[in-house]
Amino acid sequence: MENEYHTFSVEDFVADEDFIAWVKSNKNPDFWEEWLTANPKKRDTLEEAKKLVLEISQDAGALADQNKTRLWKRIDKSISPVATLRRLYLTAAVAAACFLVFYVALFNKEESKFIFANQQKENLEHVLPDQSIVVLAPGSKIIYEDQNFVEQRTLQLEGRAFFEVEKGSPFTVSSEHGKVEVLGTSFDVDALNDGFKVRCFTGKVRVEYKTKATLLMPGEQTDFAQTSQFKSAFELPDDQEPEWMKSVVRFDKTNLKEVIATFEKTYKVTVEVDEALIETIQHTGILIQDDMEKALMSITWPHHLLFEMEGDVVKIYKKVD
Numbered sequence: 350m351e352n353e354y355h356t357f358s359v360e361d362f363v364a365d366e367d368f369i370a371w372v373k374s375n376k377n378p379d380f381w382e383e384w385l386t387a388n389p390k391k392r393d394t395l396e397e398a399k400k401l402v403l404e405i406s407q408d409a410g411a412l413a414d415q416n417k418t419r420l421w422k423r424i425d426k427s428i429s430p431v432a433t434l435r436r437l438y439l440t441a442a443v444a445a446a447c448f449l450v451f452y453v454a455l456f457n458k459e460e461s462k463f464i465f466a467n468q469q470k471e472n473l474e475h476v477l478p479d480q481s482i483v484v485l486a487p488g489s490k491i492i493y494e495d496q497n498f499v500e501q502r503t504l505q506l507e508g509r510a511f512f513e514v515e516k517g518s519p520f521t522v523s524s525e526h527g528k529v530e531v532l533g534t535s536f537d538v539d540a541l542n543d544g545f546k547v548r549c550f551t552g553k554v555r556v557e558y559k560t561k562a563t564l565l566m567p568g569e570q571t572d573f574a575q576t577s578q579f580k581s582a583f584e585l586p587d588d589q590e591p592e593w594m595k596s597v598v599r600f601d602k603t604n605l606k607e608v609i610a611t612f613e614k615t616y617k618v619t620v621e622v623d624e625a626l627i628e629t630i631q632h633t634g635i636l637i638q639d640d641m642e643k644a645l646m647s648i649t650w651p652h653h654l655l656f657e658m659e660g661d662v663v664k665i666y667k668k669v670d
Contacts, residue, residue, distance in 0.1 A: 355388055362398035372402045466490035467508075470617060470638075472594055477504075481520065484511040484594055488614040508614070511537040511591055514552075527558040527573070536565075537591045541610055546572045550589045598636040605630040608648050609665070616641045622665040626654075 354362075362368045370376040385392055467473045467485040474484050475491070478498040483491060489508025494501065502520040514520045516533030523529075524540035527547075534552020539545070547556045549565035556563050558573050565571065568585040586592070592599045598615075600608055605627040609620050615638050630652050637644045645656045649665060657664045 354384060355391065357391075357394070359394055359398045359401065362395060363401055368398065369402055372399050462492055463495040464490060464492050470615065477502075479515050479517060479520075481515045482513040486510065486593060486614065487617065506538055506540055509537070509539045509541055509593065511535070511594055527556060530555045530557075535589060537593075541607075541614065546570065548583060548591065550585065550591075593638075598638065600632050600634060600636065602631045602633055604628075605632045605648070605652065608632045608636065612636060612644060612648065616644070618661045618663050620663045620665060626667055627652075627665075 357365070367377070368381075371378065371381050385395065465475045465483075465485065467487055467489050470487050472484050472486055474482055476482055477493070478495065479502055481502075485491065486509040489506070489510055491504050491506050491510065493504035498504075500518070502518055504522060506522050506524045510522075512520075512522065512531075513535045514531055514533050519530055519532060521528060521530045522538055524538065524545065526540055526545035529536065529538055529547055531552060531554050534554060535550040536552075536554045537548050537550070539547075545558055547554060547565065548570040549567055551567055554565040556565060556571050558571065563571060563580055565580065567589075568582055569580055570583045571580055593611075598611060606624065609622065609627070612618075613620050615636070618641070632648060632652070634647055634651065637647060642658070645658075645663065645665075649656050653668045654665055655668050656666075
């Protein structure tokens with residue numbers, strides 16, 4: 350392997366276990382000093398790779414912080430558009446070396462499908478081959494054709510995600526319930542359960558739902574599950590990012606069934622509740638994403654409901670006076 354180091358790029362060094370061991374534990378320092386002396390033109394590449402390894406491993410507990418993924422985007426800019434599989438190995442190698450496991454990704458060679466699934470309790474980012482960024486909510490996943498993605502920017506979504514799309518060819522997000530098409534913009538899609546909700550934060554978004562289609566501008570949304578109104582306005586946050594990417598999720602006159610479904614996705618639990626009890630309840634408030642008991646209190650107490658937690662099962666029932 351050491352004979353090949355002179356051909357290594359930044360991402361190659363970051364994926365190399367011996368290099369990581371040197372950066373993190375100062376293992377075999379004489380070899381690396383001698384190698385640098387013999388290969389002075391690779392110093393900048395080595396220093397950039399060293400900086401990335403240190404930044405990634407500096408705060409393992411905070412890797413879910415979305416700024417961390419921007420580091421991978423810097424690496425990806427030096428990778429060819431069809432090298433996503435190689436990037437997968439790179440990410441896995443650094444994750445193992447730093448004792449980090451932050452997503453599950455699978456690659457099917459026969460179908461050339463790349464699957465990115467968030468099985469954690471935090472939001473996770475993923476850099477697509479065209480350098481667009483997708484932030485997946487817990488329990489969500491995307492599937493796309495890896496090798497042809499730059500030419501045909503199409504992916505499938507299950508769950509909820511926020512997209513920051515690089516300019517280029519049409520970018521299409523499909524789900525079981527509808528389709529979104531953009532050129533370069535930021536938006537989020539909520540395809541949980543039977544609903545289909547799209548909000549535009551920047552640029553323009555074209556949304557197709559069954560036989561209908563509409564064009565959204567910043568601050569506009571569609572919500573086909575909860576209202577007959579085809580298009581409505583929402584308050585555009587100053588940072589132009591959805592609330593669910595932060596520590597709380599806000600609801601405004603949302604059916605409690607949908608709120609509970611979001612709770613289940615966030616905390617990976619099953620909620621047992623009589624649907625007749627909640628089908629007419631509209632909930633306004635916040636859902637805390639880092640404290641399950643407080644989150645349950647916030648969605649039950651205003652409606653005079655009680656809850657019990659038994660392992661991965663939560664029971665919600667009517668308060669008896």
